[in-house]
Amino acid sequence: MKQPKAVPVPCQETDPEIFFTDVNGLSSIYTINTAKSLCQSCPITQQCLDLALSFGDVWGIWGGKTRLERRKIAKQRGITLSKYYANNKGINNE
Numbered sequence: 001m002k003q004p005k006a007v008p009v010p011c012q013e014t015d016p017e018i019f020f021t022d023v024n025g026l027s028s029i030y031t032i033n034t035a036k037s038l039c040q041s042c043p044i045t046q047q048c049l050d051l052a053l054s055f056g057d058v059w060g061i062w063g064g065k066t067r068l069e070r071r072k073i074a075k076q077r078g079i080t081l082s083k084y085y086a087n088n089k090g091i092n093n094e
Helices: 029-040 045-055 067-077
Strands: 084-087 090-093
Touching: 029 045, 045 067
Parallel strands: none
Antiparallel strands: 084 090
């Protein structure tokens, strides 16, 4: 049986630092916009966003959304996010 051909996704073909660049909790607007623009052309953006929401309050750009944008989406969907999130110092409790 033939395996389905994998569809390339931008985050697998790009330096991951673009999606996870953070300096003391602040990412540059340029970096955020670069990551988001890559997500716009991705065929699995919605699945990525849903995965991030299932993980909880994770750091980085997932599904074309920042952590704060995902918090708003979670609130709209009635999802309670974990208070744990990853940052450049490891796992912290917020």
